[in-house]
Amino acid sequence: MSENKEEQIAIYGTPLDVSMFMISAFRYALGRQTYIVSSTVKMLVKNMHALRERDKVLIQQEITEAKVRGMISSYDKEEWDYLYDKVDESLLERKQ
Numbered sequence: 508m509s510e511n512k513e514e515q516i517a518i519y520g521t522p523l524d525v526s527m528f529m530i531s532a533f534r535y536a537l538g539r540q541t542y543i544v545s546s547t548v549k550m551l552v553k554n555m556h557a558l559r560e561r562d563k564v565l566i567q568q569e570i571t572e573a574k575v576r577g578m579i580s581s582y583d584k585e586e587w588d589y590l591y592d593k594v595d596e597s598l599l600e601r602k603q
Contacts, residue, residue: 532551536548537578551566555597560601563594566594
């Protein structure tokens with residue numbers, strides 16, 4: 508995943524609002540086979556700090572469940588694995 512030097516913007520809302528917004532985007536993208544998967548994963552990774560711990564756990568659970576149900580295409584598997592690993596890193600950092 509390459510990072511472009513693009514203009515950045517802030518999204519305002521309560522921590523709960525922002526977290527719900529991000530989880531909604533994640534759930535929309537999960538199981539899709541379009542550009543939205545890579546865009547969503549990119550935004551979630553960049554804004555991992557805005558997710559609550561329980562949302563990170565939920566993301567991992569839902570990725571695992573989607574794999575078991577065959578909802579993740581081989582085309583997008585790498586993206587979802589990348590997000591899963593980044594969430595894992597974030598959860599481990601928090602415990603240290």
